[in-house]
Amino acid sequence: MPNKILIIFAHPLFEKSVANKALANHIPDSENITFHDLYEMYPEFDINVKKEQELLNLHDIVIWHHPMYWYSCPPLLKQWIDMVLEYGWAYGKLGLALQDKILFQVITTGGNQENYCEEGRDQHTIAQLLQPFKQTAKVCRMHYLPPFVVQGTHRMDEKMFERKGIEYRNLLQYLENTTVNVKQTQGFNYLNDWIKTLENNGK
Amino acid sequence: MENNFFLQAIVYLAAAVICVPIAKKIGLSSILGYLFSGIIIGPFVLGFIGSEGQDLMHFAEFGVVMMLFLIGLELDPYKFWKMRRFILGMGSLQVVITSLVIFICCSIIFDWNWQTALTISLALALSSTAIVLQTLKEKGLSQTSVGRSSFAVLLFQDIAVIPILAIIPLLVSGSNVIPDDDIHHSLISNLDGWLQTLIVIGTIVSIYFLGKYMIVPLLHIVAKTRLQELFTASALLLVLSVSYLIQLVGLSPALGAFMAGVVLANSEFRHELEGDIAPFKGLLLGLFFIGVGASINFKLIIDNPAFILIFGFILTMIKFFVFLGIGKLYKKRIDQNFLFAIGLSQAGEFGFVIMSFSMQLNIIPNMLANQIMAIIAISMISTPFLLLINERLIDPFFGIKEKNTNTYDEINENNDVIIAGFGNFGSTIARLLKSNRIPATILDMDSDRVDSLRKMGFKVYYGDATRLELLKAAGCENAKLFIAAIDNPTANLIVIELLQKHFPHLKILARARNRNDAFELVDMGLDSIYRENLYSAVHLGVDALVFMGHRRYSATRQGQHFIKHDEEAIFRLAKKRHDKKAFMISALEEIEMQEQLFKTDLFNQIVPEDHAWESDNLKKDNLQ
8 A cells, every 4th residue: 555645845935946846846746645835825824723634644654845944944834833733633642643654854955965064064963953853753653764855955056956856756756655664764864865775775 | 931041041051150160169069069059049049040949840850850861771780680789788778777767756756647757758768869970970989889889779769769659649548638729630640549559550661661662663763864963852852751751640750761761771772872861961960950959948947947957967867877887787998988878868859759749649748848858958968068078077087098990890881992883894803802702892873783783792882983972971981992993984083083082091993994094094193094905905916926826925925015015105105295285185196196106116126125045145155
């Protein structure tokens, strides 16, 4: 049985983001994959909690797809997290709705990957910066995977964006059709590396 | 005849206009001013008026009629229920104990028969609604515990008059009545006592049903004509005809008016009626007090001063101590209790009514009844003085006074929010407030709409909000927020002008139909102005942007910025408008204004001034 994937997409200025357009354009056209554009749905931040929860119920894998702003997510995604992940539904004694679902993030950063380490300009790794999200997933009893990242977008050219887009598509297609080995992914810093390894193994 | 009327009117008004300000100036209540002007122009000082006492009694009654109508209007069942403990407890205790004490005293001291003694003691047990309520209002004590208790007692007395007047005819049967020639006959005074009582009760019941099923529908028809003066006329007609009807069966017209008021207390016309009758009441009540002053029969007092003065003194003392005892029972603080007991220590206008009524029935000899009336008048005059003595000499001993700002007020049903205009605009606001449990008093001019909305559970009152009396009746004095949402922009402006003048504490949120209305409102100094079409037009524009391919969030932000920009432009242009001499908004100038707006739009590039989430600059940095 295929996995159902929900992409929660949050970008306040999507029309000007080349990187995210490239990624979004490569999302496979599948009945198992839902692209959910938060800023288009809720421009006034009036999130329909019930509807969002029903959407989550229908999917096995949840992706928070967003650019990295000030080492965090855009405000509407935070609003979504605050409102939708209710006590008694997402967490707490009786909050089992998200149990054993898979969650990971798709992140774009302007700066290069090298900057995100202790010696780099940003002084922290992406994994460290994403700790709050990881912990959120844990409280909701979800399996949190390492992120899929597209970094250094400020200096990327068309070809590179295209390559990243294809990478994203391959990842989504693999997740759709294969049972994910959560343990295995956790050996990698980024899902990018995991999917490359899988592809190389497959060859 | 004509001349005579003018002369009389001039005498009354001049006396009032001269005496009342003087009384106020020396710190006395306006009631004293009226009373003295009555005495001065009365038959025993200047003799301008009142050679015929009958006339004065008519004057006297009419102010009270109006006042009781208004009191009746105030008395909706819910309020009544909240105050039941005070009304029934304090009220009945007072009436029973006071009349019992007076009855015993009279029976022992004088050799009156028991009917006479009973009638007199009942008449004297009642206090003066007119004097007490007016005094409380003037001193700003209406909402304190003294005010509430006094109101409760007076209310019980007002009601107690009904059974008292019904019982008195029963006293006639079998008593040793000396027939008198100059008595007045009511339609039914020839009938047996029990039959009279029955007819009286029947009339009261019929007033209730008439009011409910005939008067309210009739008022609807009148309201539909939208003629203000016609409504005032019907209000007066209503009060007069009910009073007349009740007079026909031999009761006081004041009672009839009171009952009419109660019947209409729950109708949507309440505030409008209040606003219409209030000015008449004020004027007539003044006449009433003048009448009381003028009707004091100094000749009787001079003939037998000891009897009247001593009786009056003892009466006041009895009432004072009974009230003091009751106040003690209800755990009033001592300074409060003094105020309460002194305030109610006089006999009242109902005493006049009962006296003249029993004179007609020959229960009391004419001479005695007139003496009693003189006693009542004297006790009424003494109250303002006693209060003054209390205020200046006694009160300072008791230390702290109750502050007027009493937050809990069980009879104050005024809402914090008042909405004028219940069209599409106002009703939306009211619904939003209601769903957030904020009650609002609503005023509307459309009587049909008012009716149907009341059925839906909104508290809507019919009335023209551009009238000051209605605004007062709706509780603008105590409200915090006024929402001016009337469809007609001119009416809206008038209301706001009135509010700013008379209730400067009120925060006003104003609906404006368009930019020109908004300019007017800016000129008036308002800062919360809501153009009815701005927000929906921008909303639609945002959707148009989305349809044309804009991201919804960016379009929404554009809309938000546009509204801000446009609102700022209103304030800017409103000032600019006055630079031109004699600025008339003609069609041409309106277009000019639009052009100006468009220019500033382009110039300002109404786009977000922030660069959040844009990476262009970062990219440049990175490349360097």
